[in-house]
Amino acid sequence: MSAQSHPPSPWGKGWGWGFGIGVVPPPQPLSNGEGLPSRAISLALAALLGILATSAQAQDIAITNATVVIGDGSAPIAGGTVVVRGGKVVAAGAGVPIPAGIPVVEAGGKWVTPGLVVAVTDLGLLDVEAVDESNDIEGDKGPFSAAQDAATGINPAAEPIAVSRAGGVTRAAVAPLSTNAIFGGQGAIIDLGHDADAVNRARAFQYVQLDEAGARRAGGSRVSAHAILRNALIEARDLARRFGPTVTAGDPRLANAMPERPGDALLTRFDAAALIPVVNGTQPLYVRAERAADIRLVLALKEEFSALKLVLVGAGEGWLAAREIAAAGVPVLATPLGDLPDRFEILAATQSNVGRMAAAGVKVGLGAFGDQPRYAPQYAGNLVGLTKVPGATGLDWGKAFAAISSIPAEILGMGDRFGSLKVGRAGDLVLWDGDPLEVTSGVVAVWIDGAAQPLDNHQTRLRDRYRTPTEGELPKAYEW
Amino acid sequence: MNLPRLLHRSLLLAGAGALLAAGGGALQAKKKDEANPAVSFNKDPYPSTYKPYPGWPTALVGATVFDGAGGRIEGGVVLIAEGKVKAVGGADLTIPEGYQRVDATGKFVTPGIIDIHSHLGDYASPAVDAHSDGNEMTDPVTPNVWAEHSVWPQDPGFSRALANGGVTSLQILPGSGNLFGGRSVTLKNVYARTVQGMKFPGAPYGLKMACGENPKRVYGGKGRLPSTRMGNMAVNRATWIKAQEYRRKRDAGKLETRDLAMETLVGVLEGEILVNNHCYRADEMAQVLDMAKEFGYKVSTFHHAVEAYKIGDLLKANGTCAAVWADWWGFKMEAWDAIPENAGILYKAGACVVIHSDDANGIQRLNQEAAKAQGDARRAGIAIADAEVIRWLTLNPATAMGIDKLTGSLTPGKMGDVVLWNGNPLSVYSRPQMVWIDGALLYDAANPKRRPVSDFELGNPGMGDTK
Secondary structure (H helix, E strand, O other): OHHHHOOOOOOOOOOOOOOOOOOOOOOOOOOOOOOOOHHHHHHHHHHHHHHHHHOOOEOOEEEEEEEEOOOOOOOOEEEEEEEEEOOEEEEEEOOOOOOOOOOEEEOOOOEEEEOEEEEEEOOOOEOOOOOHHHEOOEOOOOOOOOOOEHHHHOOOOOHHHHHHHHOOEEEEEEOOOEOOOOEEEEEEEEEOOOOOOOEEEEEEEEEEEOOHHHHHHOOOOHHHHHHHHHHHHHHHHHHHHHHOHHHHOOOHHHOOOOOOOOOOOOOOHHHHHHOHHHHHOOOOEEEEEOOHHHHHHHHHHHHHOOOOOEEEEEOOOHHHHHHHHHHHOOOEEEOOOOOOOOOHHHOOOOOOHHHHHHHOOOOEEEEOOOOOHHHHHHHHHHHHHHHHOOOOOOOOHHHHHHOOOHHHHHHOOOOOOOOOOOOOOEOOEEEEOOOOOOOOOOEEEEEEOOEEOOOOOHHHHHHHHHOOOOOOOOOHHHOO | OOOOOOOOOOOOEHHHHHHHHOOOOOHHHHHHHHHOOOOOOEOOOOOOOOOOOOOOOEEEEEEEEEOOOOOEEEEEEEEEEOOEEEEEEOOOOOOOOOOEEEEOOOOEEEEOEEEEEEOOOOEOOOOOHHHEOOOOOOOOEOOOOEHHHOOOOOOOHHHHHHHOOOEEEEEEOOOOOOOEEEEOEEEEOOOOOOOOOOEOOOOOOEEEEEOOHHHHHHHHOOOOOOOOHHHHHHHHHHHHHHHHHHHHHHHOOOOOOOOHHHHHHHHHHOOOOEEEEEEOOHHHHHHHHHHHHHHOOOEEEEEEOOOHHHHHHHHHHHOOEEEEOOOOOOOOHHHOOOOOOHHHHHHHOOOOEEEOOOOOOHHHHHHHHHHHHHHHHHHOOOOOOHHHHHHOOOHHHHHHOOOOOOOOOOOOOOEOOEEEEOOOOOOOOOOEEEEEEOOEEEEEOOOHHHOOOOHHHOOOOOOOOOO
């Protein structure tokens, strides 16, 4: 078989950090951009790798001769350069000068993109989904709902974070939690850096379900869910009034004041307090809704609660209400590629949903796809594929990539921090061995805030152990 | 690949097999068996009524052809007529008169995609409780149930698998809640009023079995055997012992009543029914292979097999295929050691690789799953040619399902199950442009009227939309 005749793998023992430069033949030369002789270049590579292997500190770096993807919807730029200093992008594009003395990665035509941003994931909240003890999503036997704070469950060392990082995901929005009510708690925005400090923004948004699943949590009907939501927002507004203006600046759950509340209050004080920023419009409300009729009801909430900052999640039938969504200026984190009438609320599901909403002027990012965040590029690539299918609506390449980078970042309110390679954004870079939306491509290197990231994980170590499955002189357990 | 040929399913009467076993020709024994319904019964009581739809002679000209058996032709010509693949060749292949030419320049042709692991129809869309028909979880041993009696032929998922996945044949399995889940059924992906109208003519039955977490969780939760992996094996072995006894009694002419469960298991012991064993962990697969030897049957395919890469040598030696996803990982404890290089390492070990879906969405992107596995293999230093990767979706599953004499490759005389792709199927950007099943054009991206709409979708929003 042809598989027997290829050259030996470049992965050797001790390549523990999995830093990919040099992994994919031909070996990637490293130059400083000023024509240093080869010995100097290899010293520079060693120095660079040395830095990488000992710390996750931000470092200045230039990646040159790359196909550069800015991530803002524009087309890829061949022969481009990206420069990161002080953990931030200082330049990206064609004809960018390389600052003197900065370590340079010669990309040899490989692709550089912003790190992927995946919204509405369970990253960090679990190790193994089906192992209850390792799963911190399921809090529905607890007393609180809206007050639950996803940031308090995030484990930066969780293996799914390492695996997702190796797939090019650098930032994520973590929600919803499974609670005792329609509220999915307060979501967190995290980075996937190999360090102890994952949470970028805690309590970044509140999550509520106004879909079929929410109806079940509400006692069995959408009607009940809508009543519960309105009552909750009114109780929050009432509690804010009783607190007075001083407590609403920080985390209102932790306010010292304990004002009297009406005896018929349904929400716990903690839950009601958590909803104050929602009803004030300082914390976005992410609303899961699928059916076109449900989406229209969500948009109409603004008539009753004018300060709400709404984000639609899911929106499986969004294309049927695309003009209304666009007119309301409500962005969407859409589940991509759903095309089965799997529930009665998505009878009109089609893979063209995202493309049709975007064409109608809706700001659409991909999210809430329910499986591994590292699949984001495959989903985006499929949307590009749709552009060749008669009668279907997809996205062009630039917009498809933006749907997994800058657009979700903007929807998260972090568009000025990360999600693109515009000047001043975080130095979240991914180096790919080919077109990043193509399923045969893979990640070569990742930086987050300018810090080179390890890409090894449980899976890569199993791969290396079982590349040759039979035992050698010692059991497999001694190969590590 | 060295997959043994298992299948001899031409005999409709089990009694004939018993006669052969007894030496044959004994008239008295024959008369006795014919009178005994436990021995002499119709093995195909719900026969396929599938009939190919009309086609017209078609020549696909100028495409890159992956023949499904590892071959690749640039600028090739594929001829389809009378429901069959007529000829496959290079640009010099003569196109007889009367063939409608399809300009396939820059496009790709493959055999119809085959999914060895689907629950379309037995877990149909919409996924409401009323459609949950895949697991008879009232007993861990239900080889008596047949998936075809659950399949709803109006599942909208069949159309998505056709239009987006190029799937022309698929095996519908019972779920994995039970140790012995029941019989599978293999279908042509052609809508019909009845399941019989979809049944793949001449396909052998399969038996679904399951290792590991699912059966022990389901029945442990009910406070009964099995609640452990050793309980799984104990029940499995006790069941095979019963099947052996049943077979001995049958051969001795001592059976008086039929037993549907035992008939299925004896079918396995006699090589007529193929074992499809859901199993994640390498150590459990090895136990099952020994169990198969203990009782004298063969495991055709391990499904899911996320740790197959650890035992590629063992699988190769046993002639057992591994049907795998590209990179599902970590969702349950027994999937913790899944790696994206699973298929690649298996391939390198010389084992039989099949890419499967187990999912109504995944079945629409089996080509992409294969491509992902190819890319991950390449990065691990295992280069696999495109034409070999296509085999994971075509001839390999056909062989594992016992239909490789009929379909699975673009071999003249085989069924005219063909996909014309608008680009390389191993690219995320490519989709089926046209799909033929038995020579009939049943999907054409350019013609909305060649896009099936199931009964369920009639009158629904989005009826007939591109999906």
